[in-house]
Amino acid sequence: MSHANADPVTRAAEVRFVLFCILAANVAVVAAKLAIGWMTGSFAVIGDAMHSSIDSINNVLALVVISVAARGPDEEHPYGHQKFETLGALAIVGFLSITGFELVKGAIQKLAGGALPLEISRVQIAILIATLFVNVAVAAYESHKGKQLKSEILLADATHTKSDVFVTIGVLAGVLLSLAGWGWADPIVALAVAVVILVLAWGILARSVPVLVDKQVIPAADIKSAAEKIAGVRSTYAIKSRGSRFHCFAELTISVDKNVSIEVAHRTADAVEAALSSQFGFNEITVHIEPC
Numbered sequence: 001m002s003h004a005n006a007d008p009v010t011r012a013a014e015v016r017f018v019l020f021c022i023l024a025a026n027v028a029v030v031a032a033k034l035a036i037g038w039m040t041g042s043f044a045v046i047g048d049a050m051h052s053s054i055d056s057i058n059n060v061l062a063l064v065v066i067s068v069a070a071r072g073p074d075e076e077h078p079y080g081h082q083k084f085e086t087l088g089a090l091a092i093v094g095f096l097s098i099t100g101f102e103l104v105k106g107a108i109q110k111l112a113g114g115a116l117p118l119e120i121s122r123v124q125i126a127i128l129i130a131t132l133f134v135n136v137a138v139a140a141y142e143s144h145k146g147k148q149l150k151s152e153i154l155l156a157d158a159t160h161t162k163s164d165v166f167v168t169i170g171v172l173a174g175v176l177l178s179l180a181g182w183g184w185a186d187p188i189v190a191l192a193v194a195v196v197i198l199v200l201a202w203g204i205l206a207r208s209v210p211v212l213v214d215k216q217v218i219p220a221a222d223i224k225s226a227a228e229k230i231a232g233v234r235s236t237y238a239i240k241s242r243g244s245r246f247h248c249f250a251e252l253t254i255s256v257d258k259n260v261s262i263e264v265a266h267r268t269a270d271a272v273e274a275a276l277s278s279q280f281g282f283n284e285i286t287v288h289i290e291p292c
Contacts, residue, residue: 011149015066018145018154022161023059025138029131029164030056036124045128045171052131052164055157058092062153086211086244089156089204096160096201100194107190128172135164152211152244156204163200167193214242218280223252226279232256232268234292243283250276251286258291265289 033049066088139161146154174189220239227236238253254272256265269287276285 011151012066014145015149015151015154016063018142018149019059019063019066019157022138022142022157023056023063025134026052026055026059026161029134032127032131036127040124040175045175052135052167055161055164058095058157058160061091062088062157066151066153086152086208088153090208090212092156092160093201093205093208096163096197096204100197100201103190103194103197107187107194110187110190111184125172125175128168128175132165132168132172135161135168139165150247152208156208159200159204163197166196170196211244217241217243217248218250223250223276223280226276227252227254227272230268230271230275232260232264233272238288241282248280248282249284249286250280250282251288253288253290255290255292260291265291 030049030052033045033052037046037049139158142154142158142161145151146158170189170193174186177185177189218241220241223239223241224236227233234255234257236252236254239250240252241248241250243249252272254269256268260268266289269289272287273285276282
């Protein structure tokens with residue numbers, strides 16, 4: 001059985017395993033960055049540690065969310081609970097936005113107060129570089145598993161982890177410039193990092209909101225074209241689609257010859273469902289039949 005077609009419980013277990021592995025890596029990264037930031041007094045490094053700590057919080061949040069999203073359809077949620085993953089992704093946007101705001105506020109305060117050059121050892125720089133490689137590996141792994149398991153929460157969290165990569169690169173640049181005597185570089189880099197964080201947050205928001213407001217997933221014209229290629233379908237109308245790129249639903253009405261038997265009409269509807277599922281990846285399709 002492929003990951004894409006795995007039952008919700010199996011898929012949730014795999015997503016949880018990925019999240020536990022990433023949580024362990026993130027906790028180690030946070031500890032290293034906090035230690036260096038505290039010892040050197042670097043606001044950019046401390047801000048980087050704060051940003052990484054949000055990764056750990058996100059992992060815990062995602063573990064809770066995925067346990068809810070794995071539940072199948074019930075009387076109150078006939079379409080299932082997949083949108084809880086999207087809600088979790090939206091919560092990550094909130095954490096990213098708060099982090100960006102705090103970095104901007106702290107950097108401005110430091111610039112206003114006069115930024116002094118940092119004092120940091122080669123060992124501490126080496127540790128920061130090591131955390132950069134950890135972030136790169138974690139982002140690549142989580143992104144790969146997110147696509148494999150078709151998990152919005154993993155992909156959103158991977159985007160957040162990717163922001164850590166940019167943050168750490170910026171922090172290293174600021175540290176090296178500060179060592180060269182340019183004390184202002186540390187808070188300036190913190191401001192640049194905040195911009196990167198907010199851009200990434202916007203990207204997640206742009207993916208999540210359309211799902212929550214049931215924006216059309218597949219253009220109606222594309223569904224109509226595919227359905228009307230099926231033998232026996234005269235026309236297609238009242239076409240709707242909703243959901244995410246990984247978990248979507250469609251509803252449409254097809255008109256068939258009024259002289260065909262009910263059995264033939266239902267076979268035509270089944271053929272339409274099979275064709276649309278294969279072409280667009282719908283999880284569920286409702287086809288209404290209208291004799292004409």
